[in-house]
Amino acid sequence: MSAMRALNILVIDDSLTICRYLDRLLTRMGHHVTTTTDATRGLQLWRERQFDLILLDLMLPDMDGISILKEIRSRDQETCIVMVTGHGNVKTAIEAVRQGADGYVEKDQIGLGSDLDEFLHVIERALEIRESQIKRIHLEQEIRRKNEELEAMVKELQRARNALQEERNKLREILFSLSELVIVVDREGRVLLMNPLAEKELGVSQEEAVGKPLSTLSLHPEVLDAMQRAMENGETIRKEIAHLTTRNGSNGRVFSASINPVRMRNQELLGVAIILRDISQEKELERMKADFYSMITHDLRSPAMAIIGFVDLLAQEAVGPLNKMQKEIVESIQRSVRKLLELINDFLDYSAIDAGFLKLERQEVDLREVIHEAVSELQPLAQQRQHTVEVRLPEEPTIAWVDGERIGQVVTNLLSNAIKYTPDGGHIVVSLTHSPEHFILEVSDNGIGIPEDQISLLFSKYKRVNGDCARRIKGTGLGLLIVKEIVKAHGGEVSVESKPGEGSTFRVTLPCTKPESQPSVEQISASICEYVKA
Numbered sequence: 001m002s003a004m005r006a007l008n009i010l011v012i013d014d015s016l017t018i019c020r021y022l023d024r025l026l027t028r029m030g031h032h033v034t035t036t037t038d039a040t041r042g043l044q045l046w047r048e049r050q051f052d053l054i055l056l057d058l059m060l061p062d063m064d065g066i067s068i069l070k071e072i073r074s075r076d077q078e079t080c081i082v083m084v085t086g087h088g089n090v091k092t093a094i095e096a097v098r099q100g101a102d103g104y105v106e107k108d109q110i111g112l113g114s115d116l117d118e119f120l121h122v123i124e125r126a127l128e129i130r131e132s133q134i135k136r137i138h139l140e141q142e143i144r145r146k147n148e149e150l151e152a153m154v155k156e157l158q159r160a161r162n163a164l165q166e167e168r169n170k171l172r173e174i175l176f177s178l179s180e181l182v183i184v185v186d187r188e189g190r191v192l193l194m195n196p197l198a199e200k201e202l203g204v205s206q207e208e209a210v211g212k213p214l215s216t217l218s219l220h221p222e223v224l225d226a227m228q229r230a231m232e233n234g235e236t237i238r239k240e241i242a243h244l245t246t247r248n249g250s251n252g253r254v255f256s257a258s259i260n261p262v263r264m265r266n267q268e269l270l271g272v273a274i275i276l277r278d279i280s281q282e283k284e285l286e287r288m289k290a291d292f293y294s295m296i297t298h299d300l301r302s303p304a305m306a307i308i309g310f311v312d313l314l315a316q317e318a319v320g321p322l323n324k325m326q327k328e329i330v331e332s333i334q335r336s337v338r339k340l341l342e343l344i345n346d347f348l349d350y351s352a353i354d355a356g357f358l359k360l361e362r363q364e365v366d367l368r369e370v371i372h373e374a375v376s377e378l379q380p381l382a383q384q385r386q387h388t389v390e391v392r393l394p395e396e397p398t399i400a401w402v403d404g405e406r407i408g409q410v411v412t413n414l415l416s417n418a419i420k421y422t423p424d425g426g427h428i429v430v431s432l433t434h435s436p437e438h439f440i441l442e443v444s445d446n447g448i449g450i451p452e453d454q455i456s457l458l459f460s461k462y463k464r465v466n467g468d469c470a471r472r473i474k475g476t477g478l479g480l481l482i483v484k485e486i487v488k489a490h491g492g493e494v495s496v497e498s499k500p501g502e503g504s505t506f507r508v509t510l511p512c513t514k515p516e517s518q519p520s521v522e523q524i525s526a527s528i529c530e531y532v533k534a
Helices: 015-028 039-048 065-071 090-098 116-177 198-202 221-233 280-315 325-352 367-384 402-420 452-457 480-490 521-533
Strands: 008-013 033-037 053-056 081-085 103-106 181-187 191-194 237-241 255-263 269-278 362-365 388-392 399-402 428-434 438-445 494-501 503-511
Touching: 008 015, 008 039, 008 503, 015 033, 015 325, 033 039, 039 388, 053 065, 053 116, 065 081, 065 090, 081 090, 081 116, 090 103, 103 116, 116 399, 221 255, 221 269, 280 325, 325 480, 362 402, 367 388, 367 399, 367 402, 367 428, 367 438, 402 428, 402 438, 402 480, 402 503, 428 480, 428 494, 452 494, 480 494, 480 503
Parallel strands: 008 033, 008 053, 053 081, 081 103, 388 428
Antiparallel strands: 181 191, 181 269, 237 255, 255 269, 362 399, 428 438, 438 503, 494 503
16 A cells, blocks of 8 residues: 555544554645534535545444445446454454445454554555446446447438438429439440339339339430540439420420439439420420410500501591691591500510510611600690600710610610609609710619519519509500610610609619620521421
């Protein structure tokens, strides 16, 4: 024991003689010793300090040693405790060992003339036992901690597996409920999976197809070519296939094909997913829409144009003089038919845009002339409403590479709206400026203005601003949408600033530079032919 590190030792014994003896003995051996003859004081010292060894009297006046032992062991498993017992109390000392003591020593072994080596051997043995117990306790604690961690990991793994299975089930349900044909192939082009619709349309089960090259399925050659390109380039490819032949009789139907690379988390290419959607009905609807637009042009616009021609002849009194009432009637007919023609033209313009047939005849145009022409055309309408139209244009020519007729339509629509939505006697400004990159056309008014929450609706199909004044003004709600699409086709942008009760400013920005290339007449014709065929 003398060769050991210095220990912090507490002696609790009712014998002051033993306390003093052990204090001198153990202090000479290099240990730090604290003694007390009082059990309560001993417990207080244990609570306040940390001891390596406690020599505890089995029988104390105010408390028995077993009770003190239990109190300490209930909270402290690391301090070594050796019971000090009188002669004849060996049985009780053994019971103390069962209760958590690390050994016992008889008082006869401590006094003068006793075998000191035997006493020290008991202490050393007790310390070894306690150290072993501490290691065992720490090992058990570590095992428990590891077990808890393992159990938590197992539970987390089970939760993850359950969540993964749930996600797989959801994906399976989604895949099986899709109205598209879905085929996934690996990097070698072998089938990995198919959804039921693909099985039905291709006339082959997933079990039969898995592992076989995609080329063995009756798919359009364009699909196989697109799959190969997606594999090589790693890019999504989308295209329409007009005549996809399948074993299940899908010949003649039109499909939209999307070939998408499938990658692992590390971006390694796993294969591609081929998604085919039957758009035959959509194409048929588009064809019916085209027929409907043609019917409107022929059956509505042509008669309206004829009526305008005849009414203009009447207004010019080419067929005879008119009295005052007849002139008013003719003027009313003129206004009504022109409104009808305006609605028809808006509808046809939007129909062409919606069908993708917005054709631009670009050439070098002086934007000042376009604006002057539009303002002159609408000046009578502005005068009827007692509006002042101020035009601010550059003095030098402003040449832009645009479709002059379409840009004139933009100016007309914006100016017409300003006239309509400005109370009588308003002030409207049409201005044109430019920077090195852009031409900027602005139409401003001091009209009713637009609530902020409705500005986003301005360029939507058939959407109009709410409000009593706005509702009294007739229109299709297509004018601004047509403006947006025409400007967009020119590579420009439209924006608006407005405050209710103060007015609005519509700003059109057009690029100054000439586009690098324009579609030729042959290309446009080819596109229209393809559309008609579809």
